[in-house]
């Protein structure tokens with residue numbers, strides 16, 4: 510069965526660049542409901558754990574350093590087809606290849622500092638939501 514939830518983070522680049530409010534409004538205007546929301550800062554060990562699936566990739570060290578460099582805003586979002594629709598909303602990983610009007614096209618700095626995360630499957634959405642939030646925190 511397809512879940513209606515996805516997980517997102519507004520990444521340290523977009524937080525530092527003052528885009529948090531505009532990105533939240535963009536997400537809401539697209540019909541997503543916020544089930545959980547938290548501003549926090551990942552330690553290096555937490556960023557390593559969250560991105561463990563990418564540990565063998567050449568950019569892993571850079572990714573972990575960046576994701577622990579400043580605050581992030583983590584959220585669980587609800588909508589029909591949340592995972593697929595949110596990935597359409599944020600655009601391609603590389604903002605140079607992202608469609609016009611997508612969050613990454615509008616706000617990302619680069620492929621590594623790309624403004625937002627979006628889960629790539631229902632299974633990963635549940636794992637990633639549980640990394641940041643308890644069941645009690647998802648209303």
Ligand code: CMP
Pocket residue numbers: 563568571572602620621622623625626627
């Ligand atoms: P995201 O899809 O949120 O999670 C994995 C992240 O790895 C991805 O966003 C990018 O920020 C980062 N990433 C992917 N490819 C590269 C790359 N070639 N160079 C640097 N970072 C990358």
